[in-house]
Amino acid sequence: MNKACPPLAAETLSPTPVAGSSRPHESAALHVSGEARYTDDLPELRGTLHAALGLSPIAHGRLIGVDRAALLALPGVVAVLTAEDIPGENNCGPLLHDDPILADGELRYLGQPVFAVIASDRDLARRAAAQAARFIQCEARPALLTALDAHAAGQYVVPPMHLRRGDAAAALASAPRRWQGEWAVGGQEQFYLEGQISYALPQEDQGLLLHCSTQHPSEMQQLVAHALSWESHRVQVQCRRMGGGFGGKESQSALFACVAALAAHRLQRPVKLRLDRDDDFLITGRRHGFDYRWDVGFDADGRLLAAEVDLIANCGHSADLSAPVMTRALCHFDNAYWLPHVALHGFCARTNTQSNTAFRGFGGPQGALVMEVILDGIARQLGLDPAVVRQRNFYADEGGRNVTPYGQVVEDNLLEPLSTQLLQDCDYAQRRAEIADFNARSPVLKRGLAFTPLKFGISFNVVHLNQAGALVHVYTDGSVLVNHGGTEMGQGLNTKVAQVVAQTLGLPLAAVRATATDTSKIANTSATAASTGADLNGKAAQDAAGRIRQRLEPLAAELLQAPVDSLRWAEGQVRVAGRPDATLPFGTLVQQAYLRRIQLWSEGFYATPGLHWNRETLQGRPFFYFAFGAAVAEVLVDTLTGESRVLRADVLHDVGQSLNPALDIGQVEGAFVQGQGWLTTEELRWHPQSGKLLTHAPSTYKIPTANDMPLDFRVKLFGRPNGADSIHRSKAVGEPPLLLPFAVLLALQDAVASVNPSAPPLQAPATAERVLRALQPF
Known part of the structure; x- marks a missing residue:
């Protein structure tokens, strides 16, 4: 683990801090004007194919087969993929390997993806997939549809958990008053405005670039690699922004990423999979009731x-x-x-x-x-x-x-x-x-x-997930680029991280730009979830920017002929306390640093301290x-x-x-x-x-x-x-x-x-x- 950059002394911070002030969302104007690019807005390469999913018509049963020949005969259909076409692991479960990408042998719920249709355009793919009930041969079995029924039957996805303190039974027996009751709360659909979508593009030397609306690019990289039986370095996942996530794109974007990637690899053509809203509801999960x-x-x-x-x-x-x-x-x-x-x-x-x-x-x-x-x-x-x-x-x-x-x-x-x-x-x-x-x-x-x-x-x-990385580049004109492992889904994470970097380097916010989340830049990231996005990635970015500033401080002190501890970094200038006319523009400092071969980029890392859990x-x-x-x-x-x-x-x-x-x-x-x-x-x-x-x-x-x-x-x-x-x-x-x-x-x-x-x-x-x-x- 990298040793974190020591925190900067309070007196060296900007007198009008960038971090802590109300600033517009970095993409606000783009959102309003319609210029903000989401995955479906990316220009489609020539030859792009479109995928749609054929869904199980029953809630529980045995999958006998899929009539591929009949599907391939439909207009525009280029290929039909089933579980047997997956060269690696047929799993998109984030923790347990119990969630198939495409159904294999057993049908588990009405709406479960059974096959993928790849067609020349999206409408033809959807029309073919919509006829799934005609082409899926299956045998229905009794289904458990409520949690209470499953509980009565002892059917669980993981063993029961118990959290105890004291002696509840004895305290209940001696309590002056007692109330026994029951209650229920329903689940909730995330209803992100941008539905689940992945766009997979084959790359040279058996690589793959995946544009994916996901809160967890690293997990998408790993699961796609496992499905294709590849090493992770062959898969690059990018996400500039999502049109909402709310948790629904933390783990459940994986199925769609894997299907798009599988189709793109098999056909050596770009493949896009964008769900219809109804299919999104029928396939994906939501808040637990x-x-x-x-x-x-x-x-x-x-x-x-x-x-x-x-x-x-x-x-x-x-x-x-x-x-x-x-x-x-x-x-x-x-x-x-x-x-x-x-x-x-x-x-x-x-x-x-x-x-x-x-x-x-x-x-x-x-x-x-x-x-x-x-x-x-x-x-x-x-x-x-x-x-x-x-x-x-x-x-x-x-x-x-x-x-x-x-x-x-x-x-x-x-x-x-x-x-x-x-x-x-x-x-x-x-x-x-x-x-x-x-x-x-x-x-x-x-x-x-x-x-x-x-x-x-x-x-x-889960303690080990509380870590993050960041990468900060300072260019010779004094502008700054920051990349971190978090994803932007409208919550303003990129804005806050840019504010932190600007504050650390004493720059106006306009001098700092945040780029798309990319597994080729920051590796092994945690999901943007659990409200940790700004905490983890902000600290990592602060660490990276702080390392650069520490490299620049001796040079600034030399050029200004002043002690390091007298320097003040604010508003794009380095000033000397008590000497109003002793200033050095940040851009000038950076140019001098480049000429002296001082490193102007740095990685940053942060791991939340003090956590432990049994x-x-x-x-x-x-x-x-x-x-x-x-x-x-x-x-x-x-x-x-x-x-x-x-x-x-x-x-x-x-x-x-x-x-x-x-x-x-x-x-x-x-x-x-x-x-x-x-x-x-x-x-x-x-x-x-x-x-x-x-x-x-x-x-x-x-x-x-x-x-x-x-x-x-x-x-x-x-x-x-x-x-x-x-x-x-x-x-x-x-x-x-x-x-x-x-x-x-x-x-x-x-x-x-x-x-x-x-x-x-x-x-x-x-x-x-x-x-x-x-x-x-x-």
Whole structure:
């Protein structure tokens, strides 16, 4: 491992820092003008062929064969590929080798790719593939379509997991009050605007260039190489940007990359595979839906004394990333609360449905959400304000109430000050009284109000993934190019990394350009996931730029005739403290460095320190730090129809010392609305007999629109520097704010309770139909 560049002294940083200021997204103008190039916008080389996938017509059964001759006779069809055409490993599973690229012998879900049609144009390929049911010979077998059915049958993709602290059984038996309940939350489609796509181009000397919309170029490189039985150095993967990912392009872009690469290699022609939206829904997985069974003990003040909980995830037909998703769910069950006695049991159920995968939050939301539902129910049973009950259970530094069930100390705990500020700023107590008065006077429309906090751990919970590399080039005119292992999917990662490099070298942001992610430049990268993109790649880029600056400092000191420690790097100039007329343009310094043969490029590397994890006992320190946040949501419910609106949402979120406040606020707003959609409108349905996904298009699957935004949306950043040594003391912002809209679901519960106090917890998504049913008192 390279030794990291020592951090630069604070006094040498720019007086008007680039890092920490609001700057536009580096591609914002290109997005708006339509000039931003995505994979499908790349010019197609002459001779490009197009692929489409023939999908299984049954949810479970035996694959007997595929009528290749009939398919090849269709207009425009050049080739038909099946599992037997794969020269290497027929697997695209990221962790376990249990996920075939193309079905081989067994059909596992309705929509599973069985063959690939390669045709002269995309429309002809799609028309041929759409007739898959005519050309696939198969024998149907009974299918398991729900997680509870699979759990009852003992069918799992990985062995059950157990996280324990204390003696939950004894604590439950002695608890003054006890509640046994069950609940469920559905999955969620990523619904990235740019669908899955790969474009494979054969290269000289048996190489391959793959343009792929993926969050994990290195994994695409490895899996394509394995499928072709090649060494990895023969496969180059590039990704300039994605039109959204949200986790859906972390592992599940692999199937499409492998098929495009296989076809391109076999035919020695460029091959593009771009999915139709319906096929994307039918083939790919999404956020895991969870079923829960709990037994909790508590006292008259609402303090939790013990909890035993089953978490049952619908994982689909293969493991994919379900094991780490469940691990993160178990590690986030506590959310913001200290639990003295817990026994958590995670079951990853194998069903004959799409293999579910990463989605923003990666199991964390599913773990924390059930805790919020439980606390809300306890408060209502006791006749207490749920906000008060939540605060009574907060982690605290005194009395040993600061250690998680998995053994990590909650350091730099911001729960109390952040929550207190939010509740005061949004006039929670006054609005609570006003809403009670409104509901007493309004027979049809009812309002609800809820407060929810969050604590979210930041790092991959697989320790070795917490590493990153970067490459920084300084050219003789003083301009800078940076390449790093992260991928840009709209979140502004390239902008933040460029800000870090500009800050380190004392340059204006316009002097730094970020290039496409490329496996030939930065090798063995981790996925851009787990909210680690800026933390890891920012630190790596800072290391690379810092090495260059350290090489330049002696030369700058010589040219300015000043000690190194008196130099100030800012705004494209090197200045001497106390000597206003002693300045040296960065470009001039670089030209002199080149003439003296000083290296003007450098690699950088970063590995998150202090992490350790025992995946057998589920104990350790899996997270570098915690991000905190809180939200208050107010809703209005029509008791005649069950329809609702979010009237107001107040958010205070902890991003440490923000690298870019404008981008971070945008991430918080986007995560809030995305999470609100998961919990209110985005309902997934499968046919109970055939197993076909019925909600496989925008016409049947409702993501939030502009009309679903909170009418009054107030988002603020807490703004306290991170206690951990993160990049410029910032905190990750991609995933944690998805937990904020828990307040929307529980505000709906609050409105329902004003009509039906004995209503059980609202199932999620809390669609209008479910809200209407819950309003009925019997």
